[in-house]
Amino acid sequence: MRLNNGSPLNDKDLVGVDSRIKDIEELLRIGFAGVRKIGIWGAGGIGKTTLARAVSNKISENRHFESSYFFENIREESEKNKGLTGLQQQIICNILGDKNANIGSRFTKERLGRMKVLIVLDDVTNFKQIELLIEDFKCLGSGSRIIITTRDKQVLENCLVDGIYETPILSYGADLQLFSRYAFRQKFPPEDFRELAVRLLSYANGLPLALKVLGSFLFKRTKKEWESQLVNLNINVPRDIQEVLKVSYDGLTDKQKLAFLDIACFFKGYKRDLIEAILNAHNFDSHIEINVLIERALITTSFNTITMHDLLQEMGREIVRQESIDDPGRRSRLWDHEDILKVLTKNKGTEVIRSMRLNMSKVSELHLKLEAFQENGKSKIPGS
Structure with missing residues (x-):
């Protein structure tokens, strides 16, 4: 058996995945005849790659396949590497264990047709990548399985996949455990950090990427540093x-x-x-x-x-x-009442402003002059 499962799977990431692995295994229908392909779909940072790797590791260890290959970061590789043809060669050579395999030869296709293989294509962004990387799914041996991870559901529809798994955010409890494993290197936060941890969970809202990034950043930091980071999170995303x-x-x-x-x-x-x-x-x-x-x-x-x-x-x-860090009057959209008041009361608006929404419940009193909406006697608001 030839295996290439990409980067090692971090045990800290394996929180709340057991039921998800089971759902994906049901879609794969391991052991049934034919070539079956399924998709794992979801937003960036939601854990598609981690889940695909966990599934790949489990079913590969059970020796269901003669060869298994996990192709990570197809989007990045296709941008920086020698194009999709080179990536296709990489897949075929790894599956066959033959660095000299000729991807266009009849002999190579016949070899693939005699093998039951597992292929994971991670972070696919368009259908062309799938078409060129595996030109004909049917040339693979019966029982072969293909897993595709993507942020774009239409890619999976175009591939005519046999099933799509929509990756959910982590539930409360699972998110606390994942965050704690990175922030404290233990299953749950210490009692004196629990309230701060819960506030961080509210910010991350079940997104594994955010939980891991924030947990790693706050590891071994003081409460004062935690409080400071919570304030900064309200200003911008890390x-x-x-x-x-x-x-x-x-x-x-x-x-x-x-x-x-x-x-x-x-x-x-x-x-x-x-x-x-x-x-x-x-x-x-x-x-x-x-x-x-x-x-x-x-x-x-x-x-x-x-x-x-x-x-x-x-x-x-x-x-x-x-669009304009220091001058909200040069941004296309305004939603913060303080920015809007600054623009209107100081006559700082420009034609760049496309739209604004002012929450009047946050404004106690507002006095505006006509000049706030005019420049040289003409309206600053497009279309008015």
Whole structure:
């Protein structure tokens, strides 16, 4: 048996995964004939890779397959490496245990057809990657299984997978254990840190990436440092978390980015019909764009209400803040009442401002002059 399971699995990460592994094993239907492929889908940082590796390790150890290969970070590898052809060669050579295997030869395909293999393709971003990395799933031997992890559900639909596992956030209890393993190197926090730990859990909201990053950062730090970090978290998302979450945003079209930022800044928790009606006023039909955001696990919908993870919302707002860190009047969107008051009362608005929402319950008194909305006698607000 030839095995390559990628980076070692950290035992600290194996919290709350047993039931998830069982669900994925049911989708895989190990032992049945035919080639079966399934997808593990979810937002960045939610633990798709950890889960896929745990499943791969378990079923590989039980000797269900003649060969097993875990291909990590396909998105990164395809960007920095020698293209998808080189990656395809890497997969085939590893499966066969033959560094000279010719991926285009009939002989190589016949060899693959006689083998029962497990292949994990991690962090796939588009269907082209799947098409080129494994051109014909049917050439693999009967009983072979393929697991694909992705942030984009449409990739899995295009692959005609046999099942999709939607990765949930960690439940309370599991999130406390994962955070404690990184922050304290034990199963639960010490009593004198418990209240601070619970506050951190509220911020992370079940996202494993955030729990691990924050736990590692706070390991062996004082209570005063913990308190300081909690204050800073209300200002911005830690860079390690921001970079992972932003990958999905960077892959959006301009219109999809527009819709995502509007939802993050203004419309989280609003009815989808209302959001679409507002966005459609900007000369495009937002229905399909919102569907794409759902497929990319950037937003979710329940009972026709759009919502998103708190950290994804904060990421979106941070993107807008970075448009002009010191001058809110040069940002595209304003939602913070202090920023809005500063812009309006000091006549600091510009044409860059696309929209704003002011929560009047946070404003005791507001006196504005007409000049706050004009520049040289003309309105500063686009379209007015």
